[in-house]
Amino acid sequence: MNLIALFRRRPDGSAAIAKERLQIILAHERSDRGQPEFLPRLQQELMAVIAKYVKVEQENINVTVQHDDTRAILEINVELPPKH
């Protein structure tokens, strides 16, 4: 067994996958940080109103607050389905 292990130097490589997954999820989670707590609820209520008029999926509504030195901007992005 050890003799085989000696010649087997094929890296398992799962660490590289771990790193990549972490980088992606943390970038996502960090961007959510510092957002006001009412945001998810606002997003849901907006969704309910918009759904009365057009059919949109939850993931097509994006609500964020961006801060700069002097002000905060509430940004609401709604992606509508293409016209048929």
Added chain:
Amino acid sequence: MTKVVVVTSGKGGVGKTTSSAAIGTGLALRGHKTVIIDFDVGLRNLDLIMGCERRVVFDFVNVINGDATLSQALIKDKRVENLHVFPTSQTRDKDALTMSGVERVLDELRELKFDYIVCDSPAGIEHGAVAALYFADEAIVVTNPEVSSVRDSDRILGILASKSRRAQRGEEPVHEHLLLTRYSADRVERGEMLTVKDVNDILAIPLIGVIPESPAVLKASNMGVPVIHDQESLAGQAYSDAVARFLGEKRDMRFLAPPRKGLLHKLFGTNA
């Protein structure tokens, strides 16, 4: 000037209490008057790791409630001069640690001229963990090279940056230090484990030490002797290095490469 140091991680079981015990002891061994406080209300364990479990009479909650004085509750370490342990309570009431109570205790410890107050945080991000980090000047973030631990450490860094007293008062931020524990250089070399550099790149805070996975850690907890006393062990030496770096000394990182094995060991040795 007293410094409040929180040892935190988010995730449980990564080595917070082991590290609090080792680093607190290390600071006292270097001549600094140090107290290690167990913030894990309901799950007292620092006393066991420090080997003083049979000397606990009063605890953190007793002092906060005014049922005992601080000097009655502080346990003087038997091995190291200038080292004290402040045990937590076994109560199931998680809110027993009021912020004003914690502040009063810390202020009293400042008056007693402690150089370092090491706060051993509970796992999680609930009240106890926030109470442990709220007053911190320095944070030692204990992380294993493993995805869930790294993610939780990142979360705790976010909480330090928003919920600590320094953050809320707009003061200079808490100084953060990364302590990587349970590092297996062998597995890193085989590509099975995140490297120091991977974790350090992702969390992007200064690295204070890398503690190799070592049987000495379990032995130390079995015996109730902080592993830093075991200077034969790699973990003990790595903690000494970490304490030195914490105090501002420059030391090269050790134990990052697997120990070189002879051919005979490779052929006939066991896979440890």
